[in-house]
Amino acid sequence: MTGEAWISIGLLMLVVLLLVKPVGAFLARVYEFQPLFGLDKLFGPLERGIYRLCGIRMDDEQNWKQYAAACLVFNFLGFLAVYAIQRLQGSLPLNPAGMKAVPPSLAFNTAASFITNTNWQNYAGESTMSYGTQMAALTVQNFLSAATGMAILVALIRGLVRKTTSGIGNFWVDVTRSVLYVLLPICVIFSLILVSQGVPQTLERYVHVKLVEPFVAPAVASGAASRPEAVASQTIAVGPVASQEAIKELGTNGGGFFNANSAHPFENPTGLTNFLEETAILLIPLAFCYTFGRMVGDTRQGWAILAAMVILLLAFMIPCVITEQAGNPLLAKYCNQRPTALQPGGNMEGKEARLGPVNSAIFDSTATGTSTGAVNSMLDSFTPLGGLFPLWLIQLSEVAPGGIGSGLYGMLMFVLVTVFIAGLMIGRTPEYLGKKIEAFEMKMASIAILVPPSLALLGTAVACVIAQGVAGIANPGAHGFTEILYAMTSQANNNGSAFAGLNGDTPFYNIVGGLIMLIARYWTIIPPLAIAGSLANKKIVPAGSGTLSTHTPLFVFVLLGIIVVVVALTFFPALALGPLAEQLQTFAGHF
Amino acid sequence: MSATDGSANADESNSPGGRRQTKLPRRGGVLAMLRAALVLLTLCSVLTGIVYPLVMTGIARVLFPWQAAGSLINRKGQPTLSRRSAIGSAQIGxxxxxxxxxxxxxxxxxxxxxxxxxxxxxxxxxxxxxxxxxxxxxxxxxxxxxxxxxxxxxxxxxxxxxxxxxxxxxxxxxxxxxxxxxxxxxxxxxxxxxxxxxxxxxxxxxxxxxxxxxxxxxxxxxxxxxxxxxxxxxxxxxxxxxxxx
Known part of the structure; x- marks a missing residue:
């Protein structure tokens, strides 16, 4: 790994970590109804107007079941809206390219994908979705699924800090404030910076240009019997890209405006946009650690969790960078893959020249460690080990640092399990932040932890034994298995990134994938809310001499151990069949 | 209490934030919930799905007209806003x-x-x-x-x-x-x-x-x-x- 690569990682982490405290403190103010430096004056009338029209009052408290019901109803209506807009886009406005209705099974998959913050895409944006659909259906859910995750987290934190009450906040208020005071203001600024760097933001139709020199396309090398064809023009897809790109990263959504996602020069034109997109992806998931610490009245608790998240992320990101920069051993005899002053070198298949292997590996690790799933390079063409690390980051159940809100509430499930196991070891009643952790909390935490890996492995098993599953494979051998494992893992953890060779736009993958995304999302939302309700009802036990400290390096170490044992190793046999087997093949030069 | 609460929140003890004692839900009912969900979804859709992209399009056109339109260039390699004289985009190979x-x-x-x-x-x-x-x-x-x-x-x-x-x-x-x-x-x-x-x-x-x-x-x-x-x-x-x- 070159010095430049270390600097790239170091700079990203430095900038993000410097932002954690100010942003985290701001988030705490949003959810504790404190003044917001004038922003509340600006959007206050709008906020109050929204509540009035909705017939809700800001101080209406919901118990956990009402909170969960509100979340489910709101997301279900969102699902219907996204589905309907896709099906009707042919007759809706803002469709200059004349996109036809999205077929039912694909529309189902996409609707499930966008309301669950997964943003799995079995379609290519520029050839499937109209501007109107991208804006009014997909961009909207990028905001609302992110706000849903934020709301659930805040409800869980309230459950931890409140005592002997059943109220854990108001879902409508939490969602509205997340959108108005956090997501929207940042997106306005971020999307303008993106435009300044070359991301389009227009409603005009695709651009048609005459080429400098018409060319005869070479026969498609893959063997398709296409006739050589003289090409004299280029159609350049544009659109309202920047506004969607900003929330796509900030809300850890990841659904690209274009098929190539953040590899597309219009989504990610420069080194600066790449860096800012990585920063936006990590910003709120990590900042929430500080918010958490502040809301529970002990910022050390937040820093401990942040340390665990950052250690996990770097432990997977760094080897990914090393393997991608080292290049593909099978290509060594044909070309020069060495990094020099004149070329980034490394494994460049499926990567962009302006980004190179280092920034590609950093970006894709960032987007899989969070539940973003955006890519700036094609994971299917990563080296076997280079592709293993993003896959494994997803398999950690999205806690390093995980999605917006969902990462921290997922991590808190692991914290509860860790507290419980540590409590058993020292023979004390497990407590976390003064709340007794009992059978109910453990059952709920276990459900939230076990549902995603179960869905991923079951889905993979089914897809591997039935013809409709195997038919989607693009690459032969162990790599083909990895494609399926990756697809199921990604959807079962609401990530959305893909080994994009797999042809997922089939009724089987659309419907099974859609169901997996829905189950995974809501069975990791309901348990934390149930825990919030249960904990809010409890008294706060003062800390005694036997209380386990949950902010020490020792606790962080145990927490990491639990995560590795419970989820990372669950997938080891599957990983052995996929990327590990393929890596051994490249060592042997046999494939 | 934030300045945004207005009259809806006259009673300080009912603050939904922090660790204060909170009162139990006052309203419920499936219809009230459906109404809130439907109205909030509609308003958020208008705000984030129509107003936000349109406003950004307008601002982008004023501040960065060339980039917003796709960074088009003419045969001389110069930036152009005219689609007719464009031979491609500086961002697209x-x-x-x-x-x-x-x-x-x-x-x-x-x-x-x-x-x-x-x-x-x-x-x-x-x-x-x-x-x-x-x-x-x-x-x-x-x-x-x-x-x-x-x-x-x-x-x-x-x-x-x-x-x-x-x-x-x-x-x-x-x-x-x-x-x-x-x-x-x-x-x-x-x-x-x-x-x-x-x-x-x-x-x-x-x-x-x-x-x-x-x-x-x-x-x-x-x-x-x-x-x-x-x-x-x-x-x-x-x-x-x-x-x-």
Whole structure:
């Protein structure tokens, strides 16, 4: 790994970590109804107007079941809206390219994908979705699924800090404030910076240009019997890209405006946009650690969790960078893959020249460690080990640092399990932040932890034994298995990134994938809310001499151990069949 | 209490924030919930799905009209807002396979390379025999176009980009092609290096991204300073240095 690569990682982490405290403190103010430096004056009338029209009052408290019901109803209506807009886009406005209705099974998959913050895409944006659909259906859910995750987290934190009450906040208020005071203001600024760097933001139709020199396309090398064809023009897809790109990263959504996602020069034109997109992806998931610490009245608790998240992320990101920069051993005899002053070198298949292997590996690790799933390079063409690390980051159940809100509430499930196991070891009643952790909390935490890996492995098993599953494979051998494992893992953890060779736009993958995304999302939302309700009802036990400290390096170490044992190793046999087997093949030069 | 609460929150003890005692839900009912969900979804859809993108489009058009419209350039390589005079976008690569142009990186878009209406990579796995076969074909094509050039080929010139629309290639990839272009356009390699340097950018701020050459802009410049085919009987390197500047 070159010095430049270390600097790239170091700079990203430095900038993000410097932002954690100010942003985290701001988030705490949003959810504790404190003044917001004038922003509340600006959007206050709008906020109050929204509540009035909705017939809700800001101080209406919901118990956990009402909170969960509100979340489910709101997301279900969102699902219907996204589905309907896709099906009707042919007759809706803002469709200059004349996109036809999205077929039912694909529309189902996409609707499930966008309301669950997964943003799995079995379609290519520029050839499937109209501007109107991208804006009014997909961009909207990028905001609302992110706000849903934020709301659930805040409800869980309230459950931890409140005592002997059943109220854990108001879902409508939490969602509205997340959108108005956090997501929207940042997106306005971020999307303008993106435009300044070359991301389009227009409603005009695709651009048609005459080429400098018409060319005869070479026969498609893959063997398709296409006739050589003289090409004299280029159609350049544009659109309202920047506004969607900003929330796509900030809300850890990841659904690209274009098929190539953040590899597309219009989504990610420069080194600066790449860096800012990585920063936006990590910003709120990590900042929430500080918010958490502040809301529970002990910022050390937040820093401990942040340390665990950052250690996990770097432990997977760094080897990914090393393997991608080292290049593909099978290509060594044909070309020069060495990094020099004149070329980034490394494994460049499926990567962009302006980004190179280092920034590609950093970006894709960032987007899989969070539940973003955006890519700036094609994971299917990563080296076997280079592709293993993003896959494994997803398999950690999205806690390093995980999605917006969902990462921290997922991590808190692991914290509860860790507290419980540590409590058993020292023979004390497990407590976390003064709340007794009992059978109910453990059952709920276990459900939230076990549902995603179960869905991923079951889905993979089914897809591997039935013809409709195997038919989607693009690459032969162990790599083909990895494609399926990756697809199921990604959807079962609401990530959305893909080994994009797999042809997922089939009724089987659309419907099974859609169901997996829905189950995974809501069975990791309901348990934390149930825990919030249960904990809010409890008294706060003062800390005694036997209380386990949950902010020490020792606790962080145990927490990491639990995560590795419970989820990372669950997938080891599957990983052995996929990327590990393929890596051994490249060592042997046999494939 | 925040200033935003207004009259809805006169009673301080009912604050939903912090650790204060909170009262039990006052309203419930399926209909009230449906109403709240429906209205909130509608308002949020209008705000984030229509108002926000439209306002951003308006601001972008005023502040960054060229970038917002797709960074179009004309035949002289200059930024243009007119779609009629545009020959491409500075951000989007185009396919060149004539030997007198710099070749861009391979593109896996379908059905033709550099199809900017259908971005995407090859998605070929690292051990896929098809990938190796493609690499061999590309090596052969480069060698055939420049017999005698046995320099090692930079990896990015042999591998397809992630978007299939990569506007750039590494400096090494451009340098590799200098002998071929110099011969066909009768330019000196030193002059070509200078031209390449003009269209080289990055890393941004010396830190972000990689150092790359914009191939479309480079080829347009090539046509301006040393048109192909060279005038009959033109001496080698007939281009005056003043025309390069």
């Amino acid at each position: 185009q396919y060149f396979n004539q030997p007198w142009y710099f070749w861009p990186r391979p593109s896996a878009t379908s059905p033709v390379p550099y199809n900017a209406a259908a971005s995407g990579g090859s998605n070929l796995g690292p051990t896929n025999p098809t990938l190796i076969a493609h690499i061999k074909q590309r090596v052969q094509a480069l060698r055939n176009a420049d017999i005698g050039n046995s320099a090692p080929i930079p990896v990015d010139l042999l591998t397809s980009s992630a978007s299939g629309l990569d506007p750039d290639e590494s400096v090494a990839a451009a340098y590799y092609q200098i002998p071929r272009i110099a011969r066909l356009r009768r330019m000196s390699p030193a002059r070509l290096k200078k031209l390449i340097a003009r269209y080289t950018s990055g890393p941004q701020f010396g830190l972000l991204g990689e150092k790359v050459v914009n191939v479309l802009e480079l080829n347009l410049a090539l046509d301006r300073v040393a048109p192909y085919p060279p005038a009959p009987g033109a001496p080698f390197d007939h281009v005056r240095s003043s025309t390069v500047r």
